[in-house]
Each structure stands twice: as C-alpha cells, then as structure tokens.
Amino acid sequence: LGNALRQGSSWRGSRGLLALLLVVTCGCAAATWLYVTSLDSDITESLARQREIISPEPRVYLVPCSEDYDNYKRYPGCTPQKCGRAVTDSAVTREEAQVLRRLAERALALAGSEGGASILDLHSGALSMGKQFVNIYRYFGDQIRDVFTQEDFQLYRDVRGRIQAIVARTFDLDPTLLYLTKPTFFSRINSTAAKTQHDEYWHPHIDKVTYGSFDYTSLLYLSDYGSDFTGGRFVFMDQNANRTVEPRAGRVSFFSSGSENLHRVEKVTWGTRYAITVSFTCDPAHAISDPTLP
Numbered sequence: 001l002g003n004a005l006r007q008g009s010s011w012r013g014s015r016g017l018l019a020l021l022l023v024v025t026c027g028c029a030a031a032t033w034l035y036v037t038s039l040d041s042d043i044t045e046s047l048a049r050q051r052e053i054i055s056p057e058p059r060v061y062l063v064p065c066s067e068d069y070d071n072y073k074r075y076p077g078c079t080p081q082k083c084g085r086a087v088t089d090s091a092v093t094r095e096e097a098q099v100l101r102r103l104a105e106r107a108l109a110l111a112g113s114e115g116g117a118s119i120l121d122l123h124s125g126a127l128s129m130g131k132q133f134v135n136i137y138r139y140f141g142d143q144i145r146d147v148f149t150q151e152d153f154q155l156y157r158d159v160r161g162r163i164q165a166i167v168a169r170t171f172d173l174d175p176t177l178l179y180l181t182k183p184t185f186f187s188r189i190n191s192t193a194a195k196t197q198h199d200e201y202w203h204p205h206i207d208k209v210t211y212g213s214f215d216y217t218s219l220l221y222l223s224d225y226g227s228d229f230t231g232g233r234f235v236f237m238d239q240n241a242n243r244t245v246e247p248r249a250g251r252v253s254f255f256s257s258g259s260e261n262l263h264r265v266e267k268v269t270w271g272t273r274y275a276i277t278v279s280f281t282c283d284p285a286h287a288i289s290d291p292t293l294p
C-alpha cells in the first residue's frame with residue numbers, strides 16, 4: 001500500500017511537471033510572437049480612406065515631438081510643442097480642388113519632367129522641363145497670363161489662409177506667427193520611370209531635414225486615390241506600423257515637419273496624381289509672400 005501511495009504521488013508529481021512545461025512553452029511562444037510582431041513594420045493602418053469624408057473636425061493623431069526642434073531657435077506660439085498629423089476634408093471643397101487641379105494641368109502641360117514627377121513652384125516660377133527646370137515667368141513671358149488668372153491666384157491665397165488657420169487651431173498656435181515658406185509647389189506624379197533624382201519622390205524623408213525651414217507641412221490633394229490613380233498613398237513610417245493617408249480631391253493632410261513624421265509616398269502604379277505642398281515656418285527670416293502674377 002505504501003508503495004502504491006508513493007507511485008501515485010510521483011505520478012501526480014510528473015503530471016504537475018508536464019502542466020508546468022506546457023505553461024512555460026505557451027508563455028515562450030506568446031512572448032516570441034509578440035516580439036516578432038513588434039519588429040514587423042509591415043503592419044499598415046489607414047488614417048484616412050479615400051471614400052470617407054472627414055468633416056467638420058479634422059481627424060487628429062498626436063505623436064510625441066522629436067528633439068529636432070531643440071536644434072533651432074524657438075518661436076513661442078509657433079515652434080511645435082504639440083506634434084502629430086491631422087486630416088480634414090472640410091477646409092477645401094471638391095469644386096475648389098477641381099479648379100486648382102485644372103490650373104495644375106494647364107501649367108504642367110507647358111513642360112514637365114521626362115520622368116514620373118513634375119513640379120511647379122508658383123513663387124520661384126520653377127517648372128520641371130525634361131531633365132531640369134525652367135523659370136516659367138522668364139521662359140513663357142506674358143504668355144503665362146493665358147495660363148493663370150488673377151482669380152486663380154486669389155483662390156490659391158484663400159486656400160492657403162484656410163489651411164494656415166486650421167494648422168494653427170489643431171496645434172494650438174498663434175496663426176499670425178506662422179509664415180508661408182518655400183518650397184510650396186504643385187506636383188504631378190505618374191507611373192513613368194524616373195529619369196533623374198528629381199523624379200524619385202518615393203524615398204522616406206523628414207521634411208525639416210529635406211527642406212530646412214519647414215515646421216509644419218500641409219498637402220492639399222487634387223485627385224482621388226483609386227479612381228484617378230493607383231498606388232501613390234502617403235505613408236507615415238512609425239516604429240511599429242505604417243499609417244497611410246489615401247489622397248482624396250479637396251483633402252488636406254498636415255503635420256509637424258520633424259522626424260516624428262518620417263514619411264514617403266508609394267509609387268504611383270497607374271494614372272496621374274496631383275497635389276499641392278503648402279509649407280509653413282516659424283522663422284520670419286524664411287517667410288515668403290503669396291505668389292502674384294509678375
């Protein structure tokens with residue numbers, strides 16, 4: 001009997017050991033899974049889909065500010081203290097976006113890059129042509145008045161003002177301490193293979209590093225993802241995930257320009273994508289005035 005009891009208890013003991021082993025194995029598997037998925041940056045979330053309408057309030061996604069801003073002079077009331085991204089479909093109407101898109105089509109039809117990405121900067125007059133740029137005001141002279149009207153410039157100024165107000169409201173800034181800066185430009189992207197570095201729009205970058213004076217970047221989309229073009233989504237590249245914004249005509253996406261907002265644009269696979277990049281600085285020395293016809 002004593003023997004049988006001893007055997008019984010040792011059997012119970014090894015069953016306990018087996019259960020413990022099972023728990024440890026499952027625990028290890030779960031930890032490994034969590035670790036692997038945390039390394040996997042292929043998780044993609046959408047911040048804004050083309051088919052939804054984000055209105056009246058912007059959809060705001062805050063992230064901690066990077067230390068980038070510490071390397072620059074601080075401008076109270078403007079320098080980012082609140083960082084992140086936001087998307088709104090109520091700042092610019094689809095009709096206004098269409099007017100601006102037609103303007104971009106007319107202007108970029110004058111020339112354009114040989115590769116897939118062309119830009120037009122109304123301030124400097126820079127327009128992609130073949131493998132380089134020309135100054136539209138010099139190159140086309142008075143003819144440029146057939147392409148742009150005073151009303152076009154008025155609409156551009158209006159839209160710029162509305163975007164500035166919404167950036168200021170979202171990030172708790174004084175709107176009068178935010179200035180337009182350069183480059184501010186129209187872009188046209190299609191699936192033609194790149195011919196020069198200027199055509200390589202898809203590289204991950206930080207606007208503050210690429211463009212220096214930027215503190216807040218805004219993008220006004222003039223065409224629709226999925227119907228005017230495919231590919232070409234905007235991607236915020238976060239530590240653990242990619243967060244996309246699908247372009248929609250009239251949609252404004254805006255964000256603080258530091259490394260908290262590393263981003264890229266997917267390659268356009270079909271069709272043509274139009275957008276305007278409107279950038280803001282806190283440094284009055286880098287301010288530019290609204291473009292006007294010469």
Ligand SMILES: O=C(O)CCC(=O)C(=O)O
Nearest residue numbers: 187207219234265275277
């Ligand atoms: O067109 C876009 O969606 C983004 C372009 C961009 O990243 C830039 O102009 O710096």
Ligand SMILES: [Fe+2]
Nearest residue numbers: 205206207263
């Ligand atoms: Fe950018």
